Amino acid sequence: MEVEVTTEAVRAVEAILMVAHEPVPTDLIAQLVELPSATVEEVCVRLAESYETAGHGFQVAKVAGGWRFQTHPDLAPYVERFILDGQRARLSGAALETLAIIAYKQPISRLQIASIRGVDPDAVMRTLHGRGYIAPVARDNGPGQAVMWGTTQLFLEKLGLASLADMPPIATFVPDASLVEALEKTLRIEAEPLTATESVEDSEHVAEESAEPSESSEAE
Numbered sequence: 001m002e003v004e005v006t007t008e009a010v011r012a013v014e015a016i017l018m019v020a021h022e023p024v025p026t027d028l029i030a031q032l033v034e035l036p037s038a039t040v041e042e043v044c045v046r047l048a049e050s051y052e053t054a055g056h057g058f059q060v061a062k063v064a065g066g067w068r069f070q071t072h073p074d075l076a077p078y079v080e081r082f083i084l085d086g087q088r089a090r091l092s093g094a095a096l097e098t099l100a101i102i103a104y105k106q107p108i109s110r111l112q113i114a115s116i117r118g119v120d121p122d123a124v125m126r127t128l129h130g131r132g133y134i135a136p137v138a139r140d141n142g143p144g145q146a147v148m149w150g151t152t153q154l155f156l157e158k159l160g161l162a163s164l165a166d167m168p169p170i171a172t173f174v175p176d177a178s179l180v181e182a183l184e185k186t187l188r189i190e191a192e193p194l195t196a197t198e199s200v201e202d203s204e205h206v207a208e209e210s211a212e213p214s215e216s217s218e219a220e
Contacts, residue, residue: 009035013029013040013043017060017069023062025065026067044060047060057072058071092124094121095127098113098128102149106151106164107138108150109148131154132155133154134150134151135152137150
């Protein structure tokens with residue numbers, strides 16, 4: 001007996017495949033849309049054929065025992081370009097600063113990072129973790145056993161380093177003492193010395209202001 005497949009059931013199959021992170025087995029789809037597995041299999045095959053006929057840039061494919069949406073193979077060069085550009089997407093200054101702290105101070109906890117940066121690093125750490133540049137590496141032995149973070153193999157690959165030992169010494173990023181001194185002199189506001197006359201006038205003015213509350217108090 002042929003089972004009637006409604007438009008809603010077909011749309012439901014599409015919706016399920018759209019949100020799935022992994023291939024979805026036919027049996028699981030069948031349970032969700034309440035149709036026989038054979039019918040669901042046929043629906044997926046027809047969807048795949050319709051997308052191919054329409055010339056879409058995506059397709060429904062059976063992979064690893066399940067069905068999923070994926071980009072069309074002949075568009076791989078564009079997808080690769082997009083992914084590479086995404087990997088090269090600019091990290092914010094805060095993210096780069098946090099990544100540098102972790103790289104040079106690892107293993108390090110979130111609170112230690114916050115104490116160095118002076119702000120909550122949660123958001124940028126999620127970004128760095130999502131990019132695969134940092135990962136939990138241990139737990140602190142102290143109270144609370146905080147998660148300790150460190151850089152990953154991908155971090156080394158992106159920088160072209162064989163190991164963390166190949167990172168440039170942090171001292172190379174510290175300004176020379178003479179430069180720091182010059183900046184301090186430039187930014188320091190020099191107070192102009194008061195002349196003898198100005199000093200006397202200021203003293204008399206202060207004395208008058210001090211005397212006023214006293215006279216008011218006596219009058220009361």
